[in-house]
Every structure is written in C-alpha cells, then in structure tokens.
Amino acid sequence: MLNEKIICAGFGGQGVMSMGMLITYAGMLEGKQVSWLPSYGVEMRGGTANCNVIVAEDAIGAPTVSNDATTAMVMNLPSLKKFENDLLKGGKLFINSSLIDVKSSREDIDVYYIPANEIAVSIGSGKVANLVMLGAYVAATNVVSIDSVKKALRKVFGASKEKMMPLNEAALQRGCDLVG
Amino acid sequence: MEKVLMKGNEAIGAAAIKAGCRYFFGYPITPQNEVPEYMAKELPKHGGVFLQAESEVAAINMVYGAAGAGARVMTSSSSPGLALKQEGLTYIAACELPCLVVNVVRGGPGLGGIQPAQSDYYQATRGGGNGDYKLIVLAPASLQELTDMVQEAFDLADYYRNPVMVLADGMIGQMMEPVAFGEIPQWTLPEKNWATTGTDGDRAPNVINSLFLAPEELEALNIRLQAKYQTIKANETRCEIYQLEDAEIVFTAYGTTARIVKNAIKILKAEGIKAGLIRPMTLWPFPEAAYQALPKTVKCILSVEMSCGQMVDDVRLAVESKVPVAFYGRSGGMIPTVDDIVAEAKQLLGR
Numbered sequence: 001m002l003n004e005k006i007i008c009a010g011f012g013g014q015g016v017m018s019m020g021m022l023i024t025y026a027g028m029l030e031g032k033q034v035s036w037l038p039s040y041g042v043e044m045r046g047g048t049a050n051c052n053v054i055v056a057e058d059a060i061g062a063p064t065v066s067n068d069a070t071t072a073m074v075m076n077l078p079s080l081k082k083f084e085n086d087l088l089k090g091g092k093l094f095i096n097s098s099l100i101d102v103k104s105s106r107e108d109i110d111v112y113y114i115p116a117n118e119i120a121v122s123i124g125s126g127k128v129a130n131l132v133m134l135g136a137y138v139a140a141t142n143v144v145s146i147d148s149v150k151k152a153l154r155k156v157f158g159a160s161k162e163k164m165m166p167l168n169e170a171a172l173q174r175g176c177d178l179v180g
Numbered sequence: 181m182e183k184v185l186m187k188g189n190e191a192i193g194a195a196a197i198k199a200g201c202r203y204f205f206g207y208p209i210t211p212q213n214e215v216p217e218y219m220a221k222e223l224p225k226h227g228g229v230f231l232q233a234e235s236e237v238a239a240i241n242m243v244y245g246a247a248g249a250g251a252r253v254m255t256s257s258s259s260p261g262l263a264l265k266q267e268g269l270t271y272i273a274a275c276e277l278p279c280l281v282v283n284v285v286r287g288g289p290g291l292g293g294i295q296p297a298q299s300d301y302y303q304a305t306r307g308g309g310n311g312d313y314k315l316i317v318l319a320p321a322s323l324q325e326l327t328d329m330v331q332e333a334f335d336l337a338d339y340y341r342n343p344v345m346v347l348a349d350g351m352i353g354q355m356m357e358p359v360a361f362g363e364i365p366q367w368t369l370p371e372k373n374w375a376t377t378g379t380d381g382d383r384a385p386n387v388i389n390s391l392f393l394a395p396e397e398l399e400a401l402n403i404r405l406q407a408k409y410q411t412i413k414a415n416e417t418r419c420e421i422y423q424l425e426d427a428e429i430v431f432t433a434y435g436t437t438a439r440i441v442k443n444a445i446k447i448l449k450a451e452g453i454k455a456g457l458i459r460p461m462t463l464w465p466f467p468e469a470a471y472q473a474l475p476k477t478v479k480c481i482l483s484v485e486m487s488c489g490q491m492v493d494d495v496r497l498a499v500e501s502k503v504p505v506a507f508y509g510r511s512g513g514m515i516p517t518v519d520d521i522v523a524e525a526k527q528l529l530g531r
Contacts, residue, residue: 021185021356024185024356025185028183028185028358034185034357034358035355035356035357036185036355036356036357037351037354037355037356038354040210040211040294040350040354058446059439059442060357060439061439061440061441061442061443061444061518062351062436062439062440062443062515062517062518063351063355063357064351064515066517155185
C-alpha cells in the first residue's frame with residue numbers, strides 16, 4: 001500500500017519547500033492522503049531548509065519523516081550528509097550532481113545523480129533546478145503523475161506566474177527524460 | 181467541495197474570517213506567526229481590523245474591549261504568550277464575553293522552545309487566571325477539524341457568552357493538509373443586548389465589570405457561571421471513540437498525538453493485539469462518560485501526550501480507579517513515535 005515518505009532538502013532559495021508542496025498538491029488532486037511539514041526553527045539566511053512530505057492511501061499519522069524515508073531529494077552537500085542515512089533500505093535518493101561531487105555511501109538504496117542546475121541553466125534559468133529534480137522523481141517513482149504536477153504548478157505558483165509555465169514544464173520534462 | 185492545501189496557521193485565519201471574525205489583536209510568537217501574517221493581509225479586505233499590539237497583555241485587553249462592544253474578535257499566541265494573557269482571560273470569562281483564543285502550543289516551561297508540545301493542557305483547562313472560571317477548549321487533530329472548530333468556536337462563544345480556546349500545537353500550525361471550507365451549521369444566536377454600544381439616550385447603560393465588592397453579589401455571579409458551565413458540560417462535550425470494541429488496551433490522546441496513536445493501533449492489530457482510542461475533542465468539558473463505559477475486555481488505559489503527564493489526571497478522575505491508567509509522553513518539542521507507543525503498550529500488556 002502506498003506510503004511514500006519524502007525528505008526534500010537543500011539551502012534556502014533552491015526551491016525545496018515548493019518542490020515538496022508540488023508533490024503534496026499533486027497527490028491531493030489525485031485523491032490521495034497528503035501532508036507537508038516544513039522544518040522550522042532557528043534557521044539563518046543561506047542555511048539549510050527541508051520539508052517532509054507524505055503521500056499515502058491511509059490517513060496520515062504524524063506528518064514527520066525521520067529515519068523512515070522512502071525518498072530523499074538533496075540539492076546540496078550538507079543535505080546529503082544530513083539525510084542519506086534516514087532512507088529505508090530500498091529507498092530512492094536523488095542527488096543534485098551539479099552541486100554535489102561525491103557519491104552516496106549507501107549500497108542498499110537506488111541512487112539517481114541528476115545534474116539539475118546544469119540542465120536548468122541550459123534551458124534558460126538555474127531557478128528551475130528544483131523542477132528538474134522533481135521531474136526525475138516523478139519518472140522514477142510514479143507516486144504522482146506528471147499531469148498532476150503540471151496542474152499543481154498553477155495552484156502553488158498562482159496565475160501570475162503563467163508566463164513561467166513553458167519553462168517550468170520544460171524543466172519537469174527534462175528531469176523525466178533523464179530517468180524514464 | 182474544492183479542497184485547498186493550506187498551512188494550519190493560515191487555515192485558522194481563513195476559517196475565522198469565514199465565520200465573521202473582523203477583529204484580530206495579537207503579538208508575534210513562533211510557531212503561530214502565520215496567523216497574524218494572514219490576518220494582517222486578509223482582514224482589511226473584509227472590512228476588518230488587524231492590530232499588532234505592543235504586548236500580549238495589551239492584545240488580550242483589546243479583545244476584551246472589542247468583545248464587550250459585541251464584535252466577533254480573536255487573538256492567537258503560543259504558550260508563553262498565552263501565559264501573559266491569563267489575566268485578561270479571567271476578566272473576559274467573569275464578564276461573560278465571547279471571543280476566540282488560539283494557542284499553537286510549543287514546548288515549555290519558561291520561554292521553552294518552538295517545537296510542538298501539549299504541555300499547556302493545565303493552562304487551558306485549569307486556567308492560569310484567578311477564580312472559578314472555565315474556557316471551552318477545543319482540540320483539533322487535523323487541519324480539516326481545525327478549520328471546522330475555528331468556525332464553530334465563534335458560535336459557541338456567542339451562544340454561551342464564554343471565551344473559547346482552540347488548543348493546537350506547532351505541528352498543526354506549521355503543517356499543510358487539504359482543507360475544504362464547507363458551510364458549517366449556523367447556530368441560532370441570542371441578540372447581544374448586553375454589549376456596550378452606546379445608549380443613544382434610549383436605555384439604561386450596559387455595564388461590563390468583574391469587580392464585585394459585596395460577597396453576596398460575587399457569589400451570585402459564581403452561581404450563575406457554574407450553572408452555565410453545567411449546561412455546557414451537558415451539551416457540548418465531544419470525543420471520538422475509535423475501535424473500542426473488544427479492546428485489551430485503550431489509548432487516550434488528543435490532537436497530533438491521537439493521529440500517531442491511530443497508526444500504532446494499526447500495527448498492534450496486525451500483531452493480534454486489540455487496541456482502541458478515546459480522543460477528547462473538547463478538553464473542557466472533558467468527556468468523562470467515555471471512560472466510564474469501557475468494554476469488559478479492557479485491561480488498562482494508556483494516556484499518550486506531548487507533555488510530562490497532564491491530561492492523564494483527568495483520565496484518572498474519570499476512570500475512578502476501575503482500570504489501571506498509565507502514561508507515556510515526550511516533551512520539550514520531542515514527538516512520540518509509533519514504535520515507542522507500540523513498545524509501551526506491549527510492555528503494559530506483558531507481551
């Protein structure tokens with residue numbers, strides 16, 4: 001039974017919160033149980049940011065993901081070090097290889113190396129690196145569909161960002177193509 | 181009904197505005213800051229007033245004033261901020277004024293931390309203010325329930341002329357879940373003919389006051405308040421009873437903790453251990469009757485809290501020693517895990 005527990009992590013400004021929100025919204029649109037929980041605390045500018053997302057069939061208990069993650073998406077090196085060991089055996093780890101030049105030390109999980117920033121820059125803006133990662137995640141897991149994520153883009157970013165949609169969707173697609 | 185994804189703190193603001201709240205007085209504190217942030221942005225669009233006061237003490241007294249004038253008014257804060265508001269709350273309760281107070285609880289004591297906790301149960305149900313008064317205390321376990329309770333809280337407050345508290349925690353405030361803003365049933369409410377709205381020279385002035393130097397008068401107020409509290413107890417006590425039939429162990433928990441307990445119940449069931457849950461949805465009035473109607477199969481009750489043991493006192497009073505009552509809790513912002521709860525239950529049952 002579906003019980004996907006995700007950690008999205010990076011430094012502030014990399015879009016890790018919205019990456020998690022997009023999965024959450026997409027899951028909601030598909031009628032699944034969803035929750036999103038940000039880390040909140042004594043964070044500082046340029047420090048690390050992360051959120052926990054759960055997409056499940058059954059009602060969600062605690063919305064926290066601790067040492068029971070099924071997926072981790074890490075956008076920078078401190079996040080890899082912090083969360084790599086929170087993945088369950090057989091879990092999926094997505095590493096932003098544009099900014100992280102080390103390999104995962106785990107051998108009991110599936111690791112995907114995604115050059116998210118390079119791809120994002122090549123299609124027009126480094127700002128969509130998070131969506132490249134998200135595209136790869138969707139293609140590798142099928143927890144939510146790419147169509148639902150595209151609908152979620154409009155809900156999360158609002159109508160005023162409509163002009164960004166072609167770039168956003170291109171970023172998602174490039175991420176998908178990398179894995180699928 | 182279309183669902184939207186919202187943060188708990190934003191859902192509190194949206195629900196309050198939908199319920200007709202037009203005045204918000206508060207002072208910032210983590211983890212509830214998105215409530216005033218939302219109200220500052222949205223209330224003026226609805227013809228309302230958002231005001232950041234100079235302190236929590238000022239904010240609760242502004243609530244006192246607005247409630248006295250008959251307005252739908254609220255404040256929100258987090259634990260140490262609520263500690264500062266206790267004097268205002270006992271005045272508001274004494275004067276029988278309706279308002280909503282939200283506490284997005286964080287760890288204590290003292291200034292404490294900013295992570296979720298349930299250690300303000302005593303503060304909410306016993307009152308940190310002086311005298312014999314009660315708040316109606318609602319304890320939501322999901323953002324949908326939070327949304328519904330915030331809306332209904334204003335009707336409850338108006339109907340009984342009593343302050344209502346929604347007791348959430350940092351997790352409920354910070355997390356996002358789908359919520360739908362349905363039409364909740366509207367209460368038939370009495371006219372606020374006690375409000376201090378000006379006489380226009382047509383009637384005797386209304387007076388809102390909690391100072392009674394003649395003991396006979398003050399006792400009369402207390403007798404009236406106690407009668408009202410009995411009515412509230414009879415009519416508004418709420419709880420969820422979950423899988424109690426044939427249960428060997430009954431958990432009791434409210435809010436966030438009850439969600440975690442439900443996951444533990446599922447794991448225990450898979451291992452052949454029958455467990456149920458009594459989840460108080462009103463902390464005052466406390467659902468005592470639920471603990472007196474336990475099935476004969478129950479060997480013990482386990483109260484699970486994000487505190488060092490507060491609600492467990494009410495559970496023990498309600499159970500009247502008929503069944504052993506045990507406690508398991510984490511505090512300071514630590515959250516009990518499903519595994520911890522399962523292990524605790526098994527140990528109690530000797531499995």
